[in-house]
Amino acid sequence: MPSSQIELQAVLSLILEQKNLPLALKNIQLFLKQAGLSQFDTRIEEIASGYQLMKDYMLRGYQDDMRPQLYHSMLRQLYSIAFDVRVKQAVISGGYHGLAELSARHINLSDGDIQQKLEAYVQDLAMLSLEPDTVRSEKEHTLRKQHQHYVASVFDTIVVSFYWSEAVHSALLQLILSPMVDSFDALTLVSAVALSGMNGFDPWRFKLLLAVWQQTEDEELRQRAFVGWTLMACTDGMRLFDDAVEQMLSVLETANADDLRRQLYELQCQIFYCSSARRDNESIQKEIIPNLMKGKRLRFDRFGIEENEDSLEDILHPDKAEQEMERIEESMNRMTEMQKQGADIYFGGFSQMKRFPFFSSVSNWFVPFSKQNPEIAEVLSQLDSTKLIDAMLKGGLFCNSDKYSFSFALKSVYEQLPPKVREMMNTTDGMMLLESAEDMDKPSYKRLQYLQDLYRFFELNPYRAEFRNPFWNDHVTRNSQFFLHDALPFASFYKEIISLMSFAAKRKEWAFMRELSERHRPDRQETLHLLTTDVERLQRYYRLQNTLSCHFHEYEQAHRYCRSLVIAGLVAHEESRVKTEAVAYDEETHLLKLDSEPLDLGFATERDLRSYASTALRAALFEEAARAYQALFEATDNNRYRWHHALALMNMGRVEETLSLLYPLDMEEVNIPVKRTIAWALLLRRKPDQAERYYEAILSSDAVITEDYLNAGYSKWFLNKNNEAVVLFKNWLAQQSTETISSVFGQDHRLLEDNGIGTIDRMLMEDLVGSE
Known part of the structure; x- marks a missing residue:
């Protein structure tokens, strides 16, 4: 990132995060002076004058109730300047913004000239039907080409336009919703609004997208606007505009809130499908x-x-x-x-087909596919038949960007193909095209197609670095996705949030799941409400949190979630004596708690009790682990639980009980993990001769692990079979690189001392193992 962008980002941080008007004002003045940008001086001086007046009134002892509101208003004015400076810097830097600014010089977004021209195009196109066939085709091609160039210029103008006024908002909203404007033009220009709004939040751009989404009857236009305002809401600047946040929240609480929340959940999942292309x-x-x-x-x-035809292979195989x-x-x-699950299976193939001249124009990445597009019409006219193109359109297999890629690529190779191959392509019977995963008319399908267009732009366009990429990547920041928005209420969205956590867990999107978990922690009221109204979903939430904590090896936290899981299960169980009134909310951990100890495990399901026992064992809460595994064994008669029970007892120092549980298991079947536990317990009981026999059986099996060589070496060492011990220790050392023989001897010093190994013996053995 250029130093100028870093400095400007620091100013935006002062405005948005710290809300430090005086320091932000000082820094942006210095920045503009160093950059030689004087066109913003008048606006800056107006804010500086207002701020100085505010300080003067304060010095005179005036108590102004409007002071917070005025301060916030000046912050927003300063933000609008920073917004414009960012656009100006992008223009000065060249690239796409520099080229786009050349197109924008002769276009005014706030007057009605654009709408008049776009409506006139539709009328002129209709009038061509009255022309003779001999001239209509050529005139139509010329008209469409001129029009495409003009729409591209309007697209560029929107992207490089400064912070909007209400007049610009009104003019463009009327234009996009006009029934007299071609729907393809409206779709393209909405994409320009969304693209520029994702780079920096503008409340007027946001309101336009929201209004289009609410008012249009064109489903494809509605979905583009929907994607636009949700992605725009994820930008940092929105936090400064309370009215925009309130407008969004009011939309989220409408009569169709359930359907909207479902669509938002689907959108978030689709973004992940695209991001993993x-x-x-x-x-x-x-x-x-x-x-x-x-x-x-x-x-x-x-x-x-x-x-x-048959070959030798047919005979042999x-x-x-x-x-x-x-x-x-x-x-x-x-x-x-x-594809049915939402995967973008065509990205790889078409990613190599974005170098045609058509894609040099940024607007063309968002133009809906049409055989009448002047650039594609020239291509299709050179084909013997367009049946394959028609089949592709009918099947809805590809996003718009890929349809253009396919058509241009087809033209480039078509003439070189053998006649039989051309014939086959023109019949479209055997092209192995997969059927569309969804009905093309479904809103979710139209939305996914547009997201794929967006994804291709942000992944493949040469100018992509000039725009904020809204798709998921390894760099995770709060509010980078809609469901991480600060204003999103858990009480309203808890079903979708929990489902999204489950979705992330299945796809192993742990970073996003962690962000989602930290952003949405149900408070006392929300937790107790779920406990009484939707305890199953609350339990699902705790299970997911347990899974997340275990993934990051945070076993104590995982066990706390399992404890809340069991408590919620007790409340849900009809025969349990634990009622909702007996459950409290722990303000420190944000989890459930009971005053009664120990926790009654008798009514927990096997799955929940297994998680509870496992996390207790890993968190070194051995007494709880032993109690839970004993309950599991008594309920299921599963020997695996008996083995884990023995592990917990051994870690509690109850070695004799451990061996009494494990010997019968060892006699029933050959079980290397059981033998391994018995062998270690025997070392703890200072019975290395018996442990030696178990380790010899383990080392002769196919289930050897690295630690077996170390522990087998201990058994030999304790029996004074030092040559064999050295060999085993060297085998252990050769199979891992994280520890030294000295460090493990230090960790196991109590075991060594109990078996008569002193400091001198340890040093000698370390030297023997380390020497060649």
């Missing part, structure tokens, strides 16, 4: 495509998959053809299933 493409390239390529005996023709067919079908089915 590169990862999905890697999976396709490494796992699916190789399977397809292995089917050398199979070929694709206009009628589907056909086997090649008569069932190979069937296996290849099954493998190919499995691969195709997997791709279809990935």
